[in-house]
Amino acid sequence: MSTMQFQFNTDSSVMGTHDVAQRIEAQVRKRLERFADRLTRVEVHVTDVNGRKHGADDKHCTIEARPRGSRPIGVTGKAADVDAAARIAANTMAERLERIFGRAARHAHDPSPDKQI
Secondary structure, X not given: OOOOEEEEEEOOXXXXXXXXXXXXXXXXXXXXXXXXXXXXXXXXXXXXXXXXXXXXXXXXXXXEEEEOOOOOEEEEEEEOOHHHHHHHHHHHHHHHHHHHHHHHHHHHHOOOOOOOO
């Protein structure tokens, strides 16, 4: 089992402090940990759309996950602060991965599903 790479990126308008990066990485890793052995890489991008002007839901957190042997999946969470945006994006990603991996698992166990007509 290889370890999942994690990359955190931010633009200059978001406080790119180590603390924010650590907090968000811990939050995203925790939410996606059950998929870690099936992901090669997770990238988190945090941006402040309005910069200094402020505005509702102007913090965006985009998470791109790369499942082993499959195309990357991207989701974006939008909120008033970066932690909330990261939480929304991580939850959305977990749901998306659950659907993808769950579907693959169902098909692996049941190659010819009974169709009701």
